[in-house]
Every structure is written in structure tokens, then in C-alpha cells.
Amino acid sequence: MAAPGILLVDKPGGITSHDVVARARRALGTRKIGHAGTLDPMATGLLVLGVEGATRLLTFVVGLDKTYEATIRLGVSTDTDDADGEVIAATDASPLASEAISEAIAALTGRISQVPSTYSAIKVDGRRAYDLARAGQDVQLKAREVTVSRFDIVAERRASAGSAARGLAARGEGSAAGGQGSGAGPVASADSGVVDLDVVVDCSSGTYIRSLARDLGAALGVGGHLTALRRTRIGPFDVADAAAIDALADARSVEPAEAAAAVLGRLDVTAEEARDLRHGKRLVGAAERLAADPTAAIDPDGRLVGIVGRRGADVKSTMNMPEEAPR
Structure with missing residues (x-):
């Protein structure tokens, strides 16, 4: 199975954005790939694709400048x-x-x-x-x-x-x-x-x-x-870091934690806090630690726990991510 992540692609002219998604699916061997906004066929440049569980992050990319x-x-x-x-x-x-x-x-x-x-x-x-x-x-x-x-x-x-x-x-x-x-x-x-x-x-x-x-x-x-x-x-993502259409199989995707932190900012949590968030519990009194709402919660191993937000003085997960294997 393809590793979850955000894949940056430099779309050439003359093909549709959906053609790019289809090629990425074949290159990576997975159907679970989505995009964060298309380009017209005549246009070139940056497409942001989500792979596997990272497709859930695309909702935060679509509205970026x-x-x-x-x-x-x-x-x-x-x-x-x-x-x-x-x-x-x-x-x-x-x-x-x-x-x-x-x-x-x-x-x-x-x-x-x-x-x-x-x-x-x-x-x-x-x-x-x-x-x-x-x-x-x-x-x-x-x-x-x-x-x-x-x-x-x-x-x-x-x-x-x-x-x-x-x-x-x-x-x-x-x-x-x-x-x-x-x-x-x-x-x-x-x-x-x-x-x-x-x-x-x-x-x-x-x-x-x-x-x-x-x-x-x-x-x-x-x-x-x-x-x-x-x-x-698109937001923090630049076409200079994007893969060519014929190099998708070997392209390095941006890991979910890195991508989410770049878009939303990050909240570093302990292993115990990460477990509580994954179980739907609140981090009591932790809202003052948030620089932005929503933001990305990152565990001590650098993995994305989920997207969290303020609930009064507390912090609660609004989107849990599939738990990644330890790196």
C-alpha cells in the first residue's frame, strides 16, 4: 500500500487534472488519491494530491491562497x-x-x-x-x-x-x-x-x-x-518542490505531520496526550497552548495524531488520523 502523504505534482499543459490523478493512482498502486483543486487543461503548474489517509487533509488545502x-x-x-x-x-x-x-x-x-x-x-x-x-x-x-x-x-x-x-x-x-x-x-x-x-x-x-x-x-x-x-x-507548497508527471512512482510525498503543520501550525503533545486525543478525550486546560485553531497535533515520534481545536479552555480532536507505524 502507498504511504499516506501529500504529493506535489507539476502538471504539464494539454491534459486534465483528473488525468494527473489517474496517472498517480497507477504509479502508486492505489485508488485512494484526491486533489485540492484542479487546473484547466491549457494551464500548467502545481497540483496538490492527497494519498491514502492524507486525503483527509485536503479540506484544509483547498481554501489556501x-x-x-x-x-x-x-x-x-x-x-x-x-x-x-x-x-x-x-x-x-x-x-x-x-x-x-x-x-x-x-x-x-x-x-x-x-x-x-x-x-x-x-x-x-x-x-x-x-x-x-x-x-x-x-x-x-x-x-x-x-x-x-x-x-x-x-x-x-x-x-x-x-x-x-x-x-x-x-x-x-x-x-x-x-x-x-x-x-x-x-x-x-x-x-x-x-x-x-x-x-x-x-x-x-x-x-x-x-x-x-x-x-x-x-x-x-x-x-x-x-x-x-x-x-x-498553494499556501506553503511551491511548484519548485513538485514532481514531474513522468516521475510520480519515485516522487517523495510530504508526510502528513509535516504537511499539516505547514498548513495549520503544530501542537506538540506527549505520548499520553496523543493517546487521549485518539480516544476522544479532551486535553484539559490546554487551549492556551494553541497558536491557531484548528492546528495539527504531533506526537513525540513526529506522527500526526489529528487536527485539534479549542473547546473552551480545553483542546479536543476534530479529526483523528489513522495511526501510523512508528518510524
Whole structure:
């Protein structure tokens, strides 16, 4: 049986997150693998997987802040808000001043209201929004409050739409043709200008980078969409520590105690306290020892006892973990 732990994977482009989970299951010889949030097929970067008993920890990972590196194209809109969709509008973006772009980005930073992309995985009456959109149904998603704590421009490039399209084709990236969208629209002429922005975004869980690209383009009056997306961080987990898709069998997972402590902080308990927690007993008067609530209780052997929280002045387990063999 595979050892329980948190497995960090660097997802390549062109496959789904569920494909990654399937490959991990085959590589590790277990069906008990879950994920803490997916990436679109065109996106690359960090996926956090839970293996065996550590799948229970994923509930604490899903809501963590994230970091993305992305490229936004101003001057072209698509129906999916990314490069996998059909072009629906094109406007010459060459007159845009860099100062105007920075001002529009500033307005999309902080606590903002955002409407998710129509082609998102959000469920509407039990069905995914992208399934409804592809079936030609009118999908109206509600705005949600998200936090964008950083939205920085790393590089700005200007080109004609024709040369930009040729550059995409040479790199094998998505384009209007053959995408997931619902219908073709106007295509920018070869002499129309586009502006490509390489950006870094720190944001709360639930933020759609595609929607940021769309809303930035709309605010500037030229339209916009996402041409590249890479997730580099989820909470304390970094893509630099992630395994490649073809190296999952030999990848080192983060042990449950290490992962839980990184996400929640830790409470070191004695062997007797660990036994009491596993038996459902409270640690009387121990609440003052908690730096956070909830937090991870770690026994003297470095094993994760469970997730604990305050009960008045006491501490009680809210999630017991399967007892690991001594190391």
C-alpha cells in the first residue's frame, strides 16, 4: 500500500487534472488519491494530491491562497476567456498607454467582485457551467467576492495581431481555431495591435485568472483573454518542490505531520496526550497552548495524531488520523 502523504505534482499543459490523478493512482498502486483543486487543461503548474489517509487533509488545502504566473493578451476576446476558445471580438490595442494599463490593474487589486468565466467548472443546477455553455445554453453566474493581493506586470510586449498569432502557432499554443467555444467571431486584421502582459498574481481561493484577463480588457475597452497560465504556489507548497508527471512512482510525498503543520501550525503533545486525543478525550486546560485553531497535533515520534481545536479552555480532536507505524 502507498504511504499516506501529500504529493506535489507539476502538471504539464494539454491534459486534465483528473488525468494527473489517474496517472498517480497507477504509479502508486492505489485508488485512494484526491486533489485540492484542479487546473484547466491549457494551464500548467502545481497540483496538490492527497494519498491514502492524507486525503483527509485536503479540506484544509483547498481554501489556501495561491500564486499564478500568466500572460494576458489585450485586444482580443474569446468566448472562454482563454486561448482555448473562439475569438468573438478584436480591437486595436496599440493606442493603450502603459499608465492606463497599470491604473486598470490597480482597480482589479484588493477585495473585488468577480463574475467567474462562463466556461468554468462551477455547478449550475447540478451541471458544470462549461457543459451548459457548450450545449448553447445561456449561463448566468453570480458575482463573488475574491481578494487579489498582488497583480504585478513583469513584462509588456506589443505586436500586430498577425505576428502574435504566428508566434502562438509556432509555440503550439491555443488559438481560436478548434477551441472549446461555441462559434467563430471577428478576427483582428494583421495590422491591428495587441498587447501581451506577463503578470504575477497572488489571490484568494476561488479567484479566476481568466476573469481577471477578461475584466482588464473590458475596463480598457479593447477586450482581453488569457494565453498562458501557471500555478506556482498553494499556501506553503511551491511548484519548485513538485514532481514531474513522468516521475510520480519515485516522487517523495510530504508526510502528513509535516504537511499539516505547514498548513495549520503544530501542537506538540506527549505520548499520553496523543493517546487521549485518539480516544476522544479532551486535553484539559490546554487551549492556551494553541497558536491557531484548528492546528495539527504531533506526537513525540513526529506522527500526526489529528487536527485539534479549542473547546473552551480545553483542546479536543476534530479529526483523528489513522495511526501510523512508528518510524
